[in-house]
Amino acid sequence: MTLDASSLQMVKPERRLKRSDRSPLASIGLHAALVVASLVAVFPVFWVLVTSFKPDARAVETSPQLFNESSLDNYTRILGGEKGAFLTWFGNSVLIALLTTVIAVFLSATTGYAASRFRFPGKRSLLMSFLVVQMFPFAVLIVPLYNILIALGLQGSSIGLVLVYCTTAVPFCTYMLKGYFDTIPTDIDEAGRVDGLSPFGVFWRLVMPLAKPGLAVTSFYAFLTAWGEVAFASAFLSAADESKTLAVGLQVFVQQNRTEWGHLAAASILVAIPAVIVFYLVQRFLVTGLSSGAVKG
Amino acid sequence: MRRFLERHWYAYAMVLPVVVVIAVLVLYPLAQGVFFTFTNINEANIANPVLDRPASYEGVGFKNYLNVLSGDASYGAFWSTLVRTLIWTFGCVFFHYTIGLGLALLLNRQVKGRTLYRVLLILPWAVPAFISAFAWKYMFNAQYGIINQLLRAVGLPDPVWLGQSDWALFAVIVVNVWLGTPFMMVALLGGLQSIPGDLYEAAEVDGATPWQRFRHVTLPGLRSVSSTVVLLGIIWTFNMFPVIYLIAGPNPNTRILVTYAFERFFSGASRDYAVASTYGVLILSVLLVFATVYRRALRKQGEVW
Numbered sequence: 001m002t003l004d005a006s007s008l009q010m011v012k013p014e015r016r017l018k019r020s021d022r023s024p025l026a027s028i029g030l031h032a033a034l035v036v037a038s039l040v041a042v043f044p045v046f047w048v049l050v051t052s053f054k055p056d057a058r059a060v061e062t063s064p065q066l067f068n069e070s071s072l073d074n075y076t077r078i079l080g081g082e083k084g085a086f087l088t089w090f091g092n093s094v095l096i097a098l099l100t101t102v103i104a105v106f107l108s109a110t111t112g113y114a115a116s117r118f119r120f121p122g123k124r125s126l127l128m129s130f131l132v133v134q135m136f137p138f139a140v141l142i143v144p145l146y147n148i149l150i151a152l153g154l155q156g157s158s159i160g161l162v163l164v165y166c167t168t169a170v171p172f173c174t175y176m177l178k179g180y181f182d183t184i185p186t187d188i189d190e191a192g193r194v195d196g197l198s199p200f201g202v203f204w205r206l207v208m209p210l211a212k213p214g215l216a217v218t219s220f221y222a223f224l225t226a227w228g229e230v231a232f233a234s235a236f237l238s239a240a241d242e243s244k245t246l247a248v249g250l251q252v253f254v255q256q257n258r259t260e261w262g263h264l265a266a267a268s269i270l271v272a273i274p275a276v277i278v279f280y281l282v283q284r285f286l287v288t289g290l291s292s293g294a295v296k297g
Numbered sequence: 298m299r300r301f302l303e304r305h306w307y308a309y310a311m312v313l314p315v316v317v318v319i320a321v322l323v324l325y326p327l328a329q330g331v332f333f334t335f336t337n338i339n340e341a342n343i344a345n346p347v348l349d350r351p352a353s354y355e356g357v358g359f360k361n362y363l364n365v366l367s368g369d370a371s372y373g374a375f376w377s378t379l380v381r382t383l384i385w386t387f388g389c390v391f392f393h394y395t396i397g398l399g400l401a402l403l404l405n406r407q408v409k410g411r412t413l414y415r416v417l418l419i420l421p422w423a424v425p426a427f428i429s430a431f432a433w434k435y436m437f438n439a440q441y442g443i444i445n446q447l448l449r450a451v452g453l454p455d456p457v458w459l460g461q462s463d464w465a466l467f468a469v470i471v472v473n474v475w476l477g478t479p480f481m482m483v484a485l486l487g488g489l490q491s492i493p494g495d496l497y498e499a500a501e502v503d504g505a506t507p508w509q510r511f512r513h514v515t516l517p518g519l520r521s522v523s524s525t526v527v528l529l530g531i532i533w534t535f536n537m538f539p540v541i542y543l544i545a546g547p548n549p550n551t552r553i554l555v556t557y558a559f560e561r562f563f564s565g566a567s568r569d570y571a572v573a574s575t576y577g578v579l580i581l582s583v584l585l586v587f588a589t590v591y592r593r594a595l596r597k598q599g600e601v602w
Contacts, residue, residue: 034403038417040475044432045424047443051435060441107318110311118308126312133323134529135584137536137555140577142562143333143343143570144326167322170315172529199307228425230539231559247427254431261435268428279423283416286483 045272052265059261074266083263086270088242089249092158093227094274096245099162100226101219104169108218109211111170112177113203117189127178130171142235149236156243161236165226173218180214181207213285220282227275246271333574334361340568354571361575372572373557379583382535382553385470389537390530392474394523397481402515404482405489415486422479430543433472434459437544465550473540477533481526488522489515524595532584554580 022030051059053070061068078086115123145164146155154160184207192202208215230247237243250271253264336354344352368376404415421429436442437458445455458468492515500510538555545551547560558576561569 030403030406030408034400034408034414034418037400037403038414041418041421041479044429044436044475045420047436048428048432059435060438062441062446064441064443064446107315111315114308114311118305120305120308120312123308126316129319131528131588132585133319134532135536135581135588136323136327137558137577137580138538140330140558140574140581141323141326143338143574144329145322147329147344148322148326163318163322167319170318174315200311203311224423224425228427228539230427230543235563247425250427250431259435264431265435268431272424272428275425276420276423279419280416283419284412286419 048265048268048272051261052269054262054265056260056262059265074262075270078263078267078270083260083267084249084252085242085244086249086267089244089246090270092243093246093271096158096161096165097223097226097274099158100165100169101222103162104166104173104222104225105215105218107166108170108173108177109208109215110203112174113181113207115174115178116181117186127175130174133167133171138231142232145232146236156237158243161233161245162226164232164236165222165229168229169222169225173222176218176221177211177214180211184210216282216285220278220286223278224275227271330574331578333571334578335359336571337361338570338574340570343570357571361571362579365572365575365579373552373561373576375554375579378552378554378557381466381551382555385466385473385553386531386534388470389473389477389534390527392470393477393481393530393534394527396474397478398485398519400478400482401485401489402511404486419479419483421475422483426476426539427543429476430472430540433468433475434544437468459545459548461548461550463550465545465548469541469544469551472544473534473537476540477530481530484522484526485519488519492518528588528591531587535584536580554583 050066052074053072054068055071055073058068077083081087111126114120115127149155149160149164152160154163188206188210189202192206193199197205228247229245233245234248234251237245237248246267250264250267253260253267335356335358337357337360338352338354342352342354344350364372365375368374400418404411404418408414436444439445439455439457439460442458444458448455456462456464459465496514496518497510500514505513535553536555538559541551541553541556542559547556552560554576558573558580561576562573
């Protein structure tokens, strides 16, 4: 024990020394690189924010300024419904994204758990098929899917779209969660079984709470998949204004020869807010959740 | 059979919902889509339940494949589009990976404000892709875009980015690199953190230079992470549709296989489902061949995957 403690003490100061050992020049270089990268990452979003306060006519001036007759007019007009049923689209998108997240995460958690804990015939081909499903171009699926949704009576409805999004989200989420469940020791399962829990009880009551980082990342992924999808949404939702999602509805601002940039920017900010909130809630789990997940294969 | 079911009951019950959904919504549509490629189906002859019109398309054998593979311009010039798709895919994934790895290495050090940097750097991932596409389209505008403003201010030429030239392809690659780097960065950062620190210490004791440590400790430690994310990245980028479609529209200079399939599907009065599906099947075949070769190459290097 004493040996352990002393060797630990030996290591710690040495390590700290190494950190501060970095020359000031290297430190400056490191921070400079990170600052430049962060600026590049943030600038487009910042620029949309700046533009969102400008009137459409000022947004297309050839010498851009930070403020140019800026006001909240764009926002009030969009939220007031002058530019299409924005709040209805917003509601549709929220509903579709939340349903997709809940269903996709639940399905991929059960599947990922089964793939992580049980050996069963067909497991390998199941995991392989998830990879292959990612390769499917929607162009080949879109007509048949449309027919199926009609046959199921789900064409033009949110539920149909939720199911379609699940097929894109579930394979990747399953991969991630399987990897995450692999890092949770099986002793926990065995202890639960000894205490009389069913296999499903073990999964639901013991493993799920431990898998929070993994679940956070998969929720984030599933939410974003549904929140930002354009192609299926424009193909499958009926043309009626009130069933559109945001991704489809926002295209009213982009007309053939002229784009209402000020309004589009304001609407974009409103759309980005929920995604950024979800992102902020899960971001501290992102690295751990993702690293032990899909990326280990 | 009974014992078999008894033993695997739980596993199958947990997997079943996903299998059913995927079978109904992916495999069956795929089979039907493959069938469509042997017909001349389009908007005019597809069954239309609304108009109560029965289907009247006919089988045409391999005609669609012959037309597309001939590389004829009226069928999307398949081969040159394929080359452009490959430039797009490998260009994007190369920069995703190298920039992502570079940033992950920086973030993996002890830096002040690391959490803040990380949040800012992941931000492009959190913004919905169609929003980013609009933002970049605005910034790339030739007259009032901020990018050309900056170029003019420092006296550089200001090209028409999204016009009928290869600048458009360059521009969409820039946007997609911006969009896709955070995912790679986060994945690789996780990979870096899972490399045991003793390996570096041991290497240092043995007198390895920083480059040697990177080459012989970091890169091998990232092997399994990298092989998965690169494969996923290639598959995703190959089929990446919204970025190109929303930024450049139906511009032949940015046309990749999947956007052409979509153009064929949606634009024009005819809505040529048959050719769109043919493109879809060809995309899938290219990716399947690629994934098989990729896995085989990995296995040769002794990767169990």
